Amino acid sequence: MKRKVLLWLSLALMMASLYLVFIYVPTEKEMGIIQRIFYLMVPMGWLALLAFLIVFIGSILYLVKRTSKWDTLAYCSAEIGIVFTTLTLITGSIWAKPVWGVWWTWDEPRLTSTLILWFIYLAYLIVRSFAIEESRGAVFAAIVGIVGFVDLPIVALATTLWRGMHPGPLIFQGGLAPSMLLTLLVSISAFTSLYILLLIQRVSMKNDEMELSTLKRLSS
Amino acid sequence: MNFWSKVLTIAWKDALSEIRTREIIFSVLVFTLLVIVIFNFAFSANQQMIELVAPGILWVTFAFAGVLSLNRSFIMEKEQACLDGLMMCPVSREVIYVGKMLASLLFMLVIEAIALPGFAFLFNLAVLSPQLIAITVSTTIGFVAVGTLFSALAVNTKAREMVLPILFFPITVPIIISAVQASKLALAGEPWTKLSPWLQIIGTFDIIFLAVSFLVFAFIIEE
Numbered sequence: 001m002k003r004k005v006l007l008w009l010s011l012a013l014m015m016a017s018l019y020l021v022f023i024y025v026p027t028e029k030e031m032g033i034i035q036r037i038f039y040l041m042v043p044m045g046w047l048a049l050l051a052f053l054i055v056f057i058g059s060i061l062y063l064v065k066r067t068s069k070w071d072t073l074a075y076c077s078a079e080i081g082i083v084f085t086t087l088t089l090i091t092g093s094i095w096a097k098p099v100w101g102v103w104w105t106w107d108e109p110r111l112t113s114t115l116i117l118w119f120i121y122l123a124y125l126i127v128r129s130f131a132i133e134e135s136r137g138a139v140f141a142a143i144v145g146i147v148g149f150v151d152l153p154i155v156a157l158a159t160t161l162w163r164g165m166h167p168g169p170l171i172f173q174g175g176l177a178p179s180m181l182l183t184l185l186v187s188i189s190a191f192t193s194l195y196i197l198l199l200i201q202r203v204s205m206k207n208d209e210m211e212l213s214t215l216k217r218l219s220s
Numbered sequence: 221m222n223f224w225s226k227v228l229t230i231a232w233k234d235a236l237s238e239i240r241t242r243e244i245i246f247s248v249l250v251f252t253l254l255v256i257v258i259f260n261f262a263f264s265a266n267q268q269m270i271e272l273v274a275p276g277i278l279w280v281t282f283a284f285a286g287v288l289s290l291n292r293s294f295i296m297e298k299e300q301a302c303l304d305g306l307m308m309c310p311v312s313r314e315v316i317y318v319g320k321m322l323a324s325l326l327f328m329l330v331i332e333a334i335a336l337p338g339f340a341f342l343f344n345l346a347v348l349s350p351q352l353i354a355i356t357v358s359t360t361i362g363f364v365a366v367g368t369l370f371s372a373l374a375v376n377t378k379a380r381e382m383v384l385p386i387l388f389f390p391i392t393v394p395i396i397i398s399a400v401q402a403s404k405l406a407l408a409g410e411p412w413t414k415l416s417p418w419l420q421i422i423g424t425f426d427i428i429f430l431a432v433s434f435l436v437f438a439f440i441i442e443e
Contacts, residue, residue: 063439119390126386130377140373143436144387147366150432151391158394158421162401 006197013190020183028180034098039183041091043191044084045114050195051081052121052149059145062138068210071138074145076202078124080195085118109159116155120148226311230319234293235326243296244327248289252335255281256342270343275403278339279396282356283363285331287385290367293324294375303375303441313438321368321433328360351406351415358422359399365426366391369433372440391429398422 021039028035058074092111093103106112124144131137176184221229238244259277263269297303306316336356340347367388374383389396402418 063436116390116393123386123390127373127377127383130379130383132376132378136376139439139442140377143369143373143439146436147369147391147429147432150428151394154394154421154425154428158397161417161421162397 003197003200006193006200010190010193010197013186013193017183017187017190020186025179025183026177031099034095037091037095039187041088041095042184043188044091045088045110046188047191047195048081048084048088048114048117050192051077051084051199052117052145052152054199055081055121055124055145056149059142062142063146068138071142072203072206072210073199074142075128075138076199076206078121078141078145079202080198082118082121082125084195085114085121088114089118107163109156109163112159112162113152113156116159117152120144120151124148223315226315227319227322230306230311230316231322231326234320234323237296238323238327244289244292245330248285248292248327249331249334251288252281252285252331253338255284256335256339260342267344270345271407274339274343274345274407275400278403279359279400281335281339282328282332282360282399283389283392283396285335286328286360286363286367287388289327289331290324290364290371290388291374291381291384293320293368294371295381298375307441313441314434316441317368317372317434317437320372321364324364324368324371325360328364329357332356332360345407347407349406349409351412352403354419355399355402355406355415355422358419358426359395361426362395362422362429363388363392365429365433369437369440372437376440395422395425398425 017039021036025036025039027033054077055074058070058077062068062070062074089111092108092114096105096108096111097103100107104111124141127144128137128141131140256277259273259281263273263277294303297306309316336347336352339345367384370384370387370391374380374387377383398418398421402415402422405414405418
C-alpha cells in the first residue's frame with residue numbers, strides 16, 4: 001500500500017518535473033539549452049549524498065546494535081547511491097562538453113569530489129564482496145561507510161582549495177530566477193520520492209534473498 | 221601496565237621483528253628508489269620539468285611505499301597466526317591499534333628519511349627544508365592512521381593485499397592533494413604562511429582519522 005502511494009507520487013512528480021524542465025522553464029541566456037541538464041544533475045547529486053548519509057547512519061547503528069536490518073538498509077542505500085553518483089558523473093560530463101569544450105575538467109571541484117565519492121563507495125561494495133563470511137563483510141563495509149562519509153567534507157575542501165587559485169567557472173551569477181528555483185525544487189522532490197521508493201523496494205528484495213538462502217541452507 | 225607502556229610494548233615487538241627480519245624497511249626503500257628512477261624516465265627529465273613534477277613524483281612514491289609497508293604490517297601478523305596471539309594478550313583492541321600504528325609510523329619515517337635525501341640527490345633539488353619535513357611527517361601520520369585500520373581490514377578478506385590500495389587511495393586523496401601542493405610551495409621557497417591552509421587540512425585529517433580509526437578498530441579484529 002505504502003509502496004503504491006509512493007509509486008504514484010514519484011510518477012506524478014517526475015511527470016511534473018519533466019514538464020517544468022522541458023516546457024515551462026525559460027532557456028538560460030548564457031548557456032542555452034544545455035543548462036536544462038542542471039535540473040537533473042543537481043537532484044541526482046543531492047540524492048547520492050542523501051543515500052550516503054543513510055549509509056553512514058545505517059553503518060553506525062549496525063555497529064552499535066548488531067541487527068542485520070541496519071546493515072541491509074546501509075547496503076541497499078549504497079547501491080542506489082552509487083547508481084546516482086554514476087549518473088551525476090555522466091550528466092556532469094555531458095554538461096561540461098558544450099560549456100567548457102571538454103568532457104572532463106579538473107577545474108570543477110564538484111566534479112572531482114564526485115569522482116572521489118564514487119571511488120569510496122565502490123570500495124564499500126568491493127570490501128563486502130571480498131569478505132570471507134557475510135557477517136564480517138557487513139562489519140567491514142560499515143567501517144568503510146563511516147570513514148568514507150567522514151572523509152567527504154575534507155575531500156570537498158581539498159579539491160576546492162586545489163583549484164581555488166583561479167576563479168572557477170560560475171554556473172549562476174546572481175542566484176536563480178523564481179521559475180528556475182521552482183523547477184529545481186520539484187525535480188528534487190521527485191528524485192527524493194523515487195529514492196525512498198527504490199530503497200523500500202530494494203530492502204524488501206534483500207530480505208527475501210536472505211530468507212531464500214536460509215531456506216536453502218535448511219533444506220540441504 | 222598503563223595504556224602507553226602496553227602500546228610501546230606492541231610497537232617495540234614490531235620494531236624488534238623488523239630489526240631481525242629486515243622485511244619492510246629494506247625492501248620498501250629499494251622499491252621507493254626504483255619508483256623515483258622510473259619516474260625519471262617517464263618524464264625524460266630536464267631540470268625545468270623536474271621542478272614542475274617533483275612534488276607529484278615524491279607523493280605518488282610515498283603513497284605507494286605506504287601501501288606496501290602497511291600491507292606488510294598485518295600480513296606479517298596473519299602468517300603463523302600471530303594475530304590470534306596478539307588478540308589473546310590482555311590488552312584492549314585500541315592498544316593494538318595504537319601500537320601497530322606507531323610501529324608503521326616509525327618504519328615509514330625511516331624510509332622517508334633515507335628516500336628524501338636520495339630524491340634530492342637524484343633530482344638536484346633542495347628538499348631538506350623544515351617546511352618539507354613538517355609536511356612529510358604530518359602527511360605520514362595521516363597515511364598510517366587510516367592505513368593501519370584498512371590494513372587490518374584487508375588482511376581479513378579474500379583478496380588480502382589487493383583491498384588496501386582500493387580503500388587507502390580514495391580516502392587519502394585530500395592529504396595527497398594537500399601534500400603535493402604544500403611541497404610545491406615549499407620547494408619554491410615560500411614562507412610558512414603560504415603553506416598553512418594545506419597544513420591545516422592535513423592536520424585536520426590526521427586528528428579526525430586518528431579518532432575515528434581508534435573508535436572503530438575494535439570491530440575489525442573481533443572474532
